[in-house]
Amino acid sequence: MKSKPLARCVPAMVTIAAMTILALALALPAAAQAQTSAPTKPATSSATKTTHPTASVNTATPAGAPVKTYGSSTAPITMEVFTDYECPSCRNLFEGTLRPMIADYVANGKVYLIHHDFPLPMHKHGYEAARWANAAARVGQFQNVEAALYDNQNYWGTDGNIAKYVSAAMSPAEFQRVQKLMVGCEDQTTAAVTSPSLKNAAQTTHSCALDSYIEKDRALGMTIPVNSTPTYVISYKGQRLPAGSGVVSWPILKQFFDSLLSQ
């Protein structure tokens, strides 16, 4: 039998397309029925939220845990980002996506952004940068320092002179307070970054008080689990999505947020 020309299959294609639409139409109500009886997912980021209950921009809590958040915790969307300051993709995410997001959706109360440290052992100065950022967060200067670290990643990533860019991001008085918090931390950096694994790094740097915050973030990241940086977790009204990773451009992320907010 000779094979049919493709043109003769057009009616069949139309039939299949119609079947696709019909199947969707039939599946929607059935699935909706199933969804109504399905249990809702528990919100797993509540621990993080309780860690940063105030969560307002530039809130300084010198005596407490470092505040590494942007915006209001009452925002309908929460985005938690696990990053390494020396990771180029993390810089791209911050510069191209998070920065416009902070200026728009965070400022307008739509998104609550939480930063989590997840320094990778492959980066020589990533752990030390996280310490500086946590020290800055303790004096309410996290946002300026985070921006400074990403803006100058190429420079301090090469020479390791992180203090230069941290000091430029705040007043001399604030930098002095940060330096006090960093006492006993800088000399252990070498041990941290030369460790073969993050686990070992954590073991060798316990005497630096700031490391407890980094390790707390890392432990949270392990539960996600974070396999690479940047990794982000988006929650909407207490429901958490599976973690995403890599760089997402702002127009695409904004489109997703808009679709959530229009629900």
Place this chain on the structure above:
Amino acid sequence: MSQNTRPKWARILLIVGRIALAAIFLIAGYAKLKPQFAMLWSVGSVRTSLSMFAMQVDSYQMLPPWAVNAVAHVLPFFELFLGLWLLTGIALRFSSILSVLAFCAFMTAIASAYHRGLGINCGCGIGPVEQVGPGALIRDGLKFLPLALAVTFGSFWIRRKPAPNAVTVPEAAPSTQS
């Protein structure tokens, strides 16, 4: 018909193969469209799911935003369409070739992302969330692509017209030209 000249087991195997192939595409398409969070099925929930899939497509960093949206909004429906097409068995040679091309495209994207060192989720929609890398490539390259190729070859083999010398009736043999 030429199909009748093929063994029955081959035809059954082809049916099983194309149903399995159809299931892969139907599951992948459904996973990309199903409601996220605890939403009910609605136009809005589908829009949200497609926006979320667009984020996964975007993380491959291969396309501009407009093309990301185009792919993200077409691919899930294409997968459903192809799944149903394979399921019906109509023009199987064309649908199976299309499935081979689709898997080749997916594998190229995954290999490209892996080569560029992107630690991103596959976004494949089949099975648990998986990062791009050897695991995803092995799954597509050693399971799905061979299945699609087998169905393609099978569909051509089943439909192929037997060669004249395969007919074992001496009287019916064509006479030589004078």
